[in-house]
Amino acid sequence: MRHMIPIKSEREVEGVRRSCVLAANLLCEVASKIEPGRSIREIDEYAGVRMKACGARSPFLGYKGFPGNTCISINEEVVHGTPRDRKVQYGDMVSLDLGVIFEGWVGDTAMTVAVGLVEGENRRLMEVTEQALYLAIDKARLGNRLSDVSHAVESFVVANGFSVVREFVGHGIGRTLHEEPQIPNFGPPGKGPKLKTGMTLAIEPMVNQGTSKVEILGDGWTVVTVDGKPSAHFEHTVLITRDAPEILTIPEGRAGEVARKLKEAQQIEKQIAA
Numbered sequence: 001m002r003h004m005i006p007i008k009s010e011r012e013v014e015g016v017r018r019s020c021v022l023a024a025n026l027l028c029e030v031a032s033k034i035e036p037g038r039s040i041r042e043i044d045e046y047a048g049v050r051m052k053a054c055g056a057r058s059p060f061l062g063y064k065g066f067p068g069n070t071c072i073s074i075n076e077e078v079v080h081g082t083p084r085d086r087k088v089q090y091g092d093m094v095s096l097d098l099g100v101i102f103e104g105w106v107g108d109t110a111m112t113v114a115v116g117l118v119e120g121e122n123r124r125l126m127e128v129t130e131q132a133l134y135l136a137i138d139k140a141r142l143g144n145r146l147s148d149v150s151h152a153v154e155s156f157v158v159a160n161g162f163s164v165v166r167e168f169v170g171h172g173i174g175r176t177l178h179e180e181p182q183i184p185n186f187g188p189p190g191k192g193p194k195l196k197t198g199m200t201l202a203i204e205p206m207v208n209q210g211t212s213k214v215e216i217l218g219d220g221w222t223v224v225t226v227d228g229k230p231s232a233h234f235e236h237t238v239l240i241t242r243d244a245p246e247i248l249t250i251p252e253g254r255a256g257e258v259a260r261k262l263k264e265a266q267q268i269e270k271q272i273a274a
């Protein structure tokens with residue numbers, strides 16, 4: 001079998017859902033600590049303390065030797081930023097990727113946060129990346145094929161003059177952080193396995209303002225753009241259902257906001273189709 005994508009039962013979905021809500025809540029909480037003068041290390045340590053207090057732990061810590069609880073990547077850093085002494089500065093765009101293992105299930109979510117005023121092309125980069133995520137989520141429907149999700153990201157990003165990172169991709173998620181399938185943020189539509197009810201997928205566009213080309217810093221982890229231009233990253237864990245996709249990584253009290261963003265994406269899609 002080429003594609004062994006785990007299908008979760010109702011009971012298993014409940015486990016993933018709980019860990020996803022916790023990840024989403026912690027993402028917001030840790031993001032609120034992203035302030036000028038604070039180092040990546042301090043923010044990451046705070047995340048570790050909060051995870052522990054919630055009875056959870058990081059699926060990133062120790063993954064192939066990764067040294068952080070979270071991935072914190074600033075400006076030209078794309079993803080997988082390690083805990084370092086680099087300090088957040090006013091005007092930065094900070095990508096925070098946070099996963100938890102809670103009661104045996106993994107949830108994974110990310111967002112790019114503006115530190116103070118971020119305007120112009122940098123603001124647009126963040127907006128386009130987040131909209132690309134919601135456009136992709138809207139394709140995560142029963143009967144669609146996996147690459148419909150991928151294609152939604154790439155076509156929107158390219159139409160907006162930005163580029164998608166090709167070396168790193170989204171993934172199935174559940175008992176472990178990375179399950180089948182891999183979910184690229186590029187490719188033609190209509191390819192790959194059909195999406196089925198009970199699949200849980202972490203969809204995560206990584207979008208660069210300039211070239212799509214990236215390299216890895218000397219720490220062996222932190223991915224940066226080769227042209228030094230900024231990058232943004234948004235991620236949700238999503239459940240395929242009989243009806244609309246269910247976003248599992250919604251922070252408590254934010255369902256309205258997330259529904260609005262999904263609706264906005266659907267309107268963008270209609271405009272593209274017209």
Ligand code: MG
Nearest residue numbers: 108202204235
């Ligand atoms: Mg992920």
